[in-house]
Amino acid sequence: MxxxxxxxxxxxxxxxxxxxxxxxxxxxxxxxxxxxxxxxxxxxxxxxxxxxxxxxxxxxxxxxxxxxxxxxxxxxxxxxxxxxxxxxxxxxxxxxxxxxxxxxxxxxxxxxxxxxxxxxARPRWAATAGWGLMCGGVALQLGAGIEVVAVAILAAVCIDRLQLRMTRRRLPVFYQQIAGGVVATVLAGVCARLAEPWQEVNTSLIVTANIVMLLAGIGFMGALQDGLSGFYVTGSARVAEAMLATAGIIAGVSGGFTLCQVVGLQIPHLTLPRFDLVGVSAAVVGGGIAGAAFAFACYAPMRILVPIWALSATAVLATVGMEEAGFGRPWAVGLAAFLIGLFAYTLGRRFRVPPLVVVVSAIVPLLPGLTIYRGLFLLTEDGGGDVAQGLFAMVTAASVALALAAGVILGEYVAQPVMREARRVEARLAGPRLVGVTRVRRRRRHPEHHHQDRGEAGPGAPAEKH
Known part of the structure; x- marks a missing residue:
């Protein structure tokens, strides 16, 4: 050569x-x-x-x-x-x-x-349908009826198509998040007004489901992983991006509340999900649907959808059980996320997908959409709202997001022991591997090549002149 x-x-x-x-x-x-x-x-x-x-x-x-x-x-x-x-x-x-x-x-x-x-691999309309199904699953997880589930699906479809058009016009993600929050809130207020003569519909769950949809694409986990593994510049940039996107959601939903109040639309108070047998069953099924639908909307291979459904449903069940046992929300979701990280590595290897695909999809039903909605509702409620409770809810939402990322990464640390083979590839093992190889097999080389790599003379090579 x-x-x-x-x-x-x-x-x-x-x-x-x-x-x-x-x-x-x-x-x-x-x-x-x-x-x-x-x-x-x-x-x-x-x-x-x-x-x-x-x-x-x-x-x-x-x-x-x-x-x-x-x-x-x-x-x-x-x-x-x-x-x-x-x-x-x-x-x-x-x-x-x-x-x-x-x-x-x-x-x-x-x-x-x-x-x-x-x-x-799939047409764009299939991804839109996946986003709609994901929001329907979150609404079902929160105990919504069939009417609210249907409207949540419709709102998700509208938000996705709107954000797609904004992306084509090169508008920043911050403004896309604001638009999504406004659309979800106003559509919920309109549905509450239309259903008012017949029954009171808990349309606040529509907003909550769409907040989860807007949160799902934010890279909280990647930001924390970069920080823990020593990539502080990249981690800081990802944290800034996540905070800006979350601020867009908060601005959009709060602006939607204000707009509804101005035009006379009333969004009912939030009714928390039931924790009886029916409520828990609906939460488990809905959480599984939300995780699998998110993976489908992000073009994950079809072979991994059922395992993601099972892992998401299990995580929701574990979260509900730990909350009923007296654990706070951050600790409950953190431990559930630890289980996700623990099993994601095995599922990823078994179904030939990166563990990142399993992890990000499975934590979707655990995202703090309900807590963010509750905090915003308390802060913008008529009469000044309960500022202290609203701020506490927003701090809790941030704690939940941090617990999710930390729990998943800890689960990956446990699932992937410090492998001797990985150290041959990397100068040091900087963190758990969510993408890429963790084991490298050395290929046997001819002894002559081995000597040449070390700068030595191989068999039959001329001796170096002094």
């Missing part, structure tokens, strides 16, 4: 690693996972001792073969993409094939190009 050919191969290898990292990072993978995956791929393709630098919006990769040689550096910006767990799963499998030696450099580049250019 000539020097020019070697340089060309090096540049193409770094470019492949950067493109793989872009797909993983934009899909919500932690910076530690992305760093370890890029190093594993470069090592498998013969490029060693690489340096990887990751921020929230950029990737950098460099290699220097000797102290007297100039380093080769490549950069790549990370563009925001729709959540597509089908692409993430296929990319994760491609990484495993590269590390196992089943795919060479050119085949890997072609395969990745097909993955990122092939579009979604």
């Amino acid at each position: 000539t020097i020019m050919d070697g340089s060309r191969t090096l540049h193409r290898t770094l470019d492949l690693c950067l493109r793989l990292g872009e797909v993983l990072l934009s899909s919500g993978a932690g910076a530690a996972d992305v760093t370890a995956t890029m190093r594993a791929v470069s090592r498998a393709l013969g490029v060693r001792q690489v340096q990887v630098d990751i921020t929230f919006t950029a990737l950098a990769m460099s290699v220097q073969h000797g102290p007297d040689e100039p380093p080769v550096v490549q950069l790549r910006s990370v563009t925001q993409r729709d959540i597509d767990y089908e692409d993430l799963t296929r990319t994760d499998q491609l990484v495993r094939d590269i590390v196992a030696g089943r795919v060479d450099l050119e085949e890997a580049r072609s395969a990745l190009a097909r993955i990122v250019s092939s579009g979604h």
